[in-house]
Amino acid sequence: MELSDAFSAMAADLPAISSILLVGVMGMAMVVLDAFRNDARSIPWLGVGTLTVAAVWEAFHFGAAPGTAFLGSVRTGGFAAFINTIVLGAGALSLLLVEPYLRRMRRNYGEVYALVMFAVVGMLLLGTANNLISIFVGLETMSVCLYVLTGLVREDEGAIESALKYFLLGAFSTGFFLYGMALIYGATGTMYLPEMTNALQAGGAPLLFWAGVALLFIGFMFKVSAAPFHMWTPDVYQGSPTPLTGFMSTAAKASAFASLILVLFYALPSERWSSVLAVVAVLTMVIGNVLALSQANVKRMLAYSSVAHAGYVLVGLSAGTAEGYGGAMFYLLVYTLMNIGAFGVMALLEWDGKEGREQTLDSLAGIGYKRPVLGVAMGVFMFSLTGFPPLGGFMGKVAVFGPAVDAGAIGLVVTALLMSALSAYYYLRVVYVFWMQAPESLAATQESADAQLPRVTPSALAVLSLCTVLLLVLGLFPGGLMETTTGFFEAAQAMATTMP
Template sequence: MSPNLLALLPEIILTATGVVVMLAEPCIAPGKTRKPLGWLAILGTLAAGAASWYQLQFGTISAFSGTVQVDAFSIFFQLLIAAIILVTLLGSLDFFDGPTTHAGEYFALSLFAGVGMMFMACSVELLMVFVGLEISSISTYIMAGFRKGQATGSESSLKYFLLGSFATAFFLYGVALAYGSTGSTTIAAIAAGLGATTTPRIAFLALAMIIIGLGFKVSAAPFHVWTPDVYQGAPSPVVGMMSTAPKAAAFAVLLRITFIGFPLMQRRWVVLMWAIAVLSMCIGNLGALLQRDVKRMLAYSSIAHAGYLLVAFTAFPREGIAAACFYTAAYAAMNVGAFAVITQVAGYNEQARSIDDFTGLALKRPLLAGTLSFFLLSLIGIPFTGGFFGKFYVFSAAAHAGHYWLMVIGLLNSGVACYYYLRLLVALYTRPTTDTARILTHKHVSFAAEAGLTIAVLATLGLGIFPTPILALAQRAGLAQIPAPHLVAPIAREDAAAAWCTQHQDECTTHVDSASH
């Protein structure tokens, strides 16, 4: 098998499956179930995940003239994205089955979104990252407004599209400035070009623009204004996917760009990440305190968790990358699981929206209430859950780098978050005093949905009780990013770094030999 074909094997499988789903959808008569198309999409996702795991045995695969690099780092995020899409598809097989006949489009778009996200994770050239970003974004724009008969869905899709296009312009302008200041759009070559550039301020402006573009995708403050409205109007299973998988892909790109592309400017961009992390944690948690709508509350919660994850960017490279990878996996497991429960409770028309609508859920549907409670406890960061170890590794990495105040701010925000999570948790086990609670009691949970929830629960519990395997894989992914001698000659990068440090003694924060990392 050629390196080019091997490097993009998971993406090829997802693309082929999505095309088959689109071709098969018109062949099914109107009014007939589209579940077979969903099962086909699930099989394609499993095959793509297996292909990513298969790539591990080949070490590092460089393809398409060095613009695509498959290593432990990219494989970690590809497996995570495949798992998120799998749980989302399992939980939504029945969601679109009755009230709509265009479920096949949803399954195909989910696969195509996965293609773009995986492509982002393995791209080491900024223009290739942009291609993956657009593939992912266009799919999620459509999925956000998938409930065509509801005005909130159309508003959600339009707002997501307009603000997303605006953020993409920032990203492209940053890429253009990076090329102008370093002479390349390849991440490793940018690192080498920084040493010889005569315009370091433009180079940092390029990085700032790129961070703004990716900050939109991860819902980090102050680029978060779209998040509550889009999450509220989009279908619950779509929100579960778009709140986790695109973030994982964007954080993968951001980790490569900051730690590998701009290591010589770490002192500058660490300050920027410090500020964005604090803003995200504070705005997210304080905003969630005021919400009664569960989806809007979790939207602000996702902003706060983006802030927790950005804390890892202030740490040393090896610890920071590993902590960020682990936290991304833990957050994905508990958040996609929480939205899977909301999908089963609220249904297609989302009759249960506010916290009051969930009152007494434990009396009518105890298993769903217990599952949602478990995910809420993990989001808080209670021990023996993935959320606890995720925050522990992130804050420990920041402390080792000397950012004690950032760790304190994060811990205080975690305490604030307890209030709104526990408010929903208490409502689940409170006996309703009126008949206003609109909990669906007649709809049973299908086998596919049970399987998806089981995967999310086991992943969240496993990361809390046995974090070592995933942490080892995350550390391996981090180590795969530090040395990159096969992309840029170490001596050339060292000479370039030496020249840059000579010209900018006050800005150089690393030794010359760190250029080879």
């Protein structure tokens, strides 16, 4: 293609990436506004409005035919619109929680919200990338912003330690990712995911290719917090500002999993990697749930919980079917609502002045009676994370376990069910402490906590209420959305079989 034709084609593709453009332009506008009106109160609300508008725009494109834009670099319509909606919605909900949280900490910096917007741009690109270069650009754009946000409280040694660990281990995993890209390109001669399958069918799958895939998987497993590449997760989650922890544990994980799904669906023969994902899923579920049992800090417990839930998603992906991929996408939506809600509640119950890093669960004994709205909301999120019906967490597990059963992975699903039952101990312990543990046994600590608990702002209340309602709706009426997510991949498979 001539260079002039390429530029005209890219100009015609601009509407296809309107969400990325809108969020990126607003992020730059927020930087400029902050330069002239330092830490203006309007900056976070500009971000919330932009992300909400973009999320609604993407939601209306669920039924759009799948396609590509910018010379095949990114995917559009269907699957891409769904993952974009999750990322944009998670960003908007997180900003509603971040604004009062940082204002209370007197760190309501305007650049924080611009960094969130730029991180969202990276996530949107990562989750819709159709070639390895786009994946890498999206991954690094997202990661650099998250490294900075993790160490936001520069005076806190815990935050600095978390940011440093995240950066060093992230850079190390990026090296694996880049080397894997190079080996895959050397074996196939292309960076485009769909073309890799054609190259493999023509020339077979050389050892060089599978070595590259293994290194690429290491990079992905780090980003989704899968064992044994999860070691950064508890420290980073514990030391980061709590609402930002909720953001990185949901939006970042959803986009990384979406990118992994695209690689698996378009580039790799499922008979080769399904067993590998099954082994990683078992290891991730066992390590995440077992280590979560002994955690006294709720943020650290939720970090190991996040590891375990990555294992549940991998169970669905190991099936290698359209139902498995669709179920994983549905689970990512439910997981986003559960985790943003849980971290949102904990942000409103912090009193230690160190982003909840040193605050134990027992210090919140009986808090459900003093903050009943937060107590009820946390109960819903904990029951949903456990997988109790009729909440969204139950249907999410049905969506990922069912395809694995259909694929014959009975042992894998039995392990997943046993780990889900084990998780009930540490999830329901939170409910027990909130509502049943007597605060008199911790009188001194409780008195200090009561004096420093922040008030529940209208924006935070709106986020928690919305997450609660959506989890109930998705638990009671999941059918239409689950069929939609599965339909994304069935349509792509049908399109591939009809192409000459």
